[in-house]
Amino acid sequence: SVKAVMICGENGKFSAGADIKGFSSPKRRGIALGPIVSLIERSEKPVVAAIEGVALGGGLEVALGCHYRIAHVKARMGLPEVTIGLLPGAEGTQRLPRLVGVPAALDMITTGKVLCLVIPPAWPKTHEFLLPMYLPDVDALFCNSIFLPPGQPLGPRRLSLKPVPKLPNMEAFLSEALVKVKKQAHGCLAPELCFQAVKAATEQPFADGVRREQELFNVLLTSGQAQALQYAFFAERAVQKWTTPSGASWKISDSVSLLSLGLGTMGRGIVTSLVKAKIPVVALEQDLEYLNMGRKAVMFLLEREAMKMEQGAQTLDFHNPARLQFTVDFDVLRDVDLVIEAVFENMALKKEIFHKLSRICKPGAFLCTNTSALNINEIASATSRPQQVIGTHFFSPAHVMKLLEIIYGHHTSPTTIATAMQLAKVLKKVGVVVGNCFGFAGNRMMFPYAQQAVFLLEEGSRPEAVDQVIEDFGFRIGPFRMSDLAGLDVGTPARQRHGHRYSPLPDLLCENGRFGQKTGKGWYQYEKAGGRTAKPDPWLHSFLSQYRDTHRIKTRFIDQEEILERCLFSLINEGFDILAEGIASGPEHLDVIYINGYGWPKHRGGPMFYASTVGLSRILAKLQKYSEAHPDVPGLQPSAFLKKLVAMGNPPLKEWMSYLSRPNNKL
Numbered sequence: 168s169v170k171a172v173m174i175c176g177e178n179g180k181f182s183a184g185a186d187i188k189g190f191s192s193p194k195r196r197g198i199a200l201g202p203i204v205s206l207i208e209r210s211e212k213p214v215v216a217a218i219e220g221v222a223l224g225g226g227l228e229v230a231l232g233c234h235y236r237i238a239h240v241k242a243r244m245g246l247p248e249v250t251i252g253l254l255p256g257a258e259g260t261q262r263l264p265r266l267v268g269v270p271a272a273l274d275m276i277t278t279g280k281v282l283c284l285v286i287p288p289a290w291p292k293t294h295e296f297l298l299p300m301y302l303p304d305v306d307a308l309f310c311n312s313i314f315l316p317p318g319q320p321l322g323p324r325r326l327s328l329k330p331v332p333k334l335p336n337m338e339a340f341l342s343e344a345l346v347k348v349k350k351q352a353h354g355c356l357a358p359e360l361c362f363q364a365v366k367a368a369t370e371q372p373f374a375d376g377v378r379r380e381q382e383l384f385n386v387l388l389t390s391g392q393a394q395a396l397q398y399a400f401f402a403e404r405a406v407q408k409w410t411t412p413s414g415a416s417w418k419i420s421d422s423v424s425l426l427s428l429g430l431g432t433m434g435r436g437i438v439t440s441l442v443k444a445k446i447p448v449v450a451l452e453q454d455l456e457y458l459n460m461g462r463k464a465v466m467f468l469l470e471r472e473a474m475k476m477e478q479g480a481q482t483l484d485f486h487n488p489a490r491l492q493f494t495v496d497f498d499v500l501r502d503v504d505l506v507i508e509a510v511f512e513n514m515a516l517k518k519e520i521f522h523k524l525s526r527i528c529k530p531g532a533f534l535c536t537n538t539s540a541l542n543i544n545e546i547a548s549a550t551s552r553p554q555q556v557i558g559t560h561f562f563s564p565a566h567v568m569k570l571l572e573i574i575y576g577h578h579t580s581p582t583t584i585a586t587a588m589q590l591a592k593v594l595k596k597v598g599v600v601v602g603n604c605f606g607f608a609g610n611r612m613m614f615p616y617a618q619q620a621v622f623l624l625e626e627g628s629r630p631e632a633v634d635q636v637i638e639d640f641g642f643r644i645g646p647f648r649m650s651d652l653a654g655l656d657v658g659t660p661a662r663q664r665h666g667h668r669y670s671p672l673p674d675l676l677c678e679n680g681r682f683g684q685k686t687g688k689g690w691y692q693y694e695k696a697g698g699r700t701a702k703p704d705p706w707l708h709s710f711l712s713q714y715r716d717t718h719r720i721k722t723r724f725i726d727q728e729e730i731l732e733r734c735l736f737s738l739i740n741e742g743f744d745i746l747a748e749g750i751a752s753g754p755e756h757l758d759v760i761y762i763n764g765y766g767w768p769k770h771r772g773g774p775m776f777y778a779s780t781v782g783l784s785r786i787l788a789k790l791q792k793y794s795e796a797h798p799d800v801p802g803l804q805p806s807a808f809l810k811k812l813v814a815m816g817n818p819p820l821k822e823w824m825s826y827l828s829r830p831n832n833k834l
């Protein structure tokens with residue numbers, strides 16, 4: 168007597184897919200979703216997927232096995248398996264191309280993008296995802312009125328029986344797509360294997376394609392990269408669960424107004440990201456000329472952002488003075504709820520400004536400083552409200568980069584920390600709370616890394632060799648290309664002295680007018696000032712040789728292993744010190760910082776996760792070896808905490824913090 172079957176979720180969600188935690192569970196082994204999807208598809212009764220909320224991964228694959236899909240207008244659908252190092256392993260790589268065609272399927276499966284119900288231009292206009300209807304009506308309207316009239320054969324509704332739509336130039340299309348996928352993968356396996364699975368759909372019958380999908384899925388499941396990406400998925404969520412013992416919170420709503428002070432590169436990005444998040448913002452500069460320059464730059468950024476958005480400028484509404492105002496009048500400070508100061512990294516200037524802010528702003532206003540290294544306590548000491556002062560370290564470009572490092576000082580109150588975390592959330596950034604020390608967590612770990620990179624040049628390497636090793640590891644950009652991009656005159660830590668080995672190389676380059684991309688020359692040469700294409704520079708090579716001769720450094724060949732280990736292990740070593748000092752509350756925090764702020768390849772899980780996969784004993788042994796060879800480099804001397812963990816028999820990462828006796832203060 169059953170006429171039709173409807174599959175739906177509950178609580179407003181269809182399905183977020185398989186339980187990601189289960190992939191590493193032995194209980195999961197042997198349980199496959201594909202055969203269940205096939206079973207649904209073979210049903211003699213029509214089966215409808217009624218999609219509300221999200222239909223992701225295995226959830227969407229179930230929907231693809233149904234004979235009809237109907238979605239709520241606000242539904243979001245996608246196959247994000249690639250982002251956790253897998254591919255849609257429940258026959259999704261074979262069914263989706265049959266439904267939406269190869270280009271759209273490849274795009275969805277290799278990027279994991281989640282789609283709302285908007286017709287991408289390349290999709291057929293009659294696409295069957297596009298059936299908006301309110302779910303409470305599905306039952307009555309859809310099942311009864313559409314299916315019940317007899318004679319609707321189910322055969323054509325079974326995706327596995329459909330051919331994959333042909334393209335006139337399938338071969339050329341696929342080879343071009345593969346180049347693109349590889350280029351964007353930076354060593355991550357999943358996108359390419361996703362591609363291979365979809366390609367199989369274009370070449371083989373459904374059943375053979377499914378077998379190929381399974382083979383590729385198993386390769387990924389056991390690759391190690393899937394584990395790293397799944398670790399990163401949960402780490403990102405865990406670090407955002409910062410709660411205060413008192414449960415303090417502060418909500419950013421429409422009635423709250425923010426002020427951004429300083430319209431240099433960082434300030435411009437910060438204002439842009441506030442406007443994007445639809446928070447009313449006032450941009451304040453000290454001087455009319457800088458204000459006008461800043462306004463122009465912000466407007467340019469916003470126009471560009473608006474173009475990327477569906478309804479463009481109207482949605483951002485940035486011409487509306489209620490949303491965005493530019494001023495040099497410090498009186499506006501009286502009304503704002505939160506200030507983000509983003510002036511130059513100069514302690515005296517910041518203190519002067521904070522003193523002023525403290526005098527003018529209303530008593531409840533929070534004062535944030537955007538700094539990458541300066542002491543939050545010292546800045547707070549210039550105010551009469553140190554409990555409301557906090558560091559918010561944005562990463563450049565601030566409207567793009569996801570990380571917000573949130574630094575509390577001695578007196579910062581839990582409410583202020585909760586507020587900054589809430590700000591991160593509203594800005595769609597990943598907020599990570601850390602303690603106050605020079606460089607905080609992220610830059611402090613970067614110092615020894617950058618320092619090693621320069622020392623390697625002194626000893627015999629070339630910038631292009633070091634960058635290549637780091638980029639092959641999966642970083643988007645190596646340390647020298649990065650330095651050229653940021654500008655060599657922007658304080659690089661390699662020049663810190665503290666009585667230890669110090670390399671003057673970056674300074675010498677600056678003395679030669681080589682500031683990086685902006686001058687067309689730095690560690691590399693560029694086609695012109697402001698050029699982007701880095702080419703190895705014979706001038707630099709001979710400069711390095713002369714430098715070694717002058718300092719009687721014997722040039723030696725440095726292999727890739729040494730380059731990688733000295734750069735990365737010194738960075739990781741610093742991470743162990745940071746954990747031991749309670750600056751970060753766990754290794755996951757450092758990993759999330761590195762993935763979201765420093766381009767650490769996500770498929771390697773972050774530096775501390777990577778350390779756990781390499782093995783702490785190996786890292787310790789290598790650091791011991793390198794520090795013996797370079798006793799004047801403190802960054803290579805193994806951290807006491809690392810030594811302790813090795814002595815305790817290499818406990819798993821999630822137990823590391825239990826080996827520290829001192830509990831974190833506010834974390």
Ligand SMILES: CC/C=C\C/C=C/C(=O)SCCNC(=O)CCNC(=O)[C@H](O)C(C)(C)COP(=O)(O)OP(=O)(O)OC[C@H]1O[C@@H](n2cnc3c(N)ncnc32)[C@H](O)[C@@H]1OP(=O)(O)O
Pocket residue numbers: 183184185186187188198199200221223224225226247248251255256257401404405
């Ligand atoms: C046998 C089957 C074989 C193969 C086929 C199937 C493969 C798959 O389906 S793989 C999984 C594919 N799905 C995903 O990758 C979705 C991942 N989740 C998300 O994208 C988001 O969480 C969301 C869009 C579903 C919700 O976002 P949001 O509202 O911002 O909330 P949170 O991200 O904070 O998530 C809330 C809460 O749920 C946990 N969670 C979400 N999805 C999963 C999942 N698929 N497995 C396990 N847990 C999941 C998330 O960790 C949060 O948990 P906590 O509150 O404890 O942190």
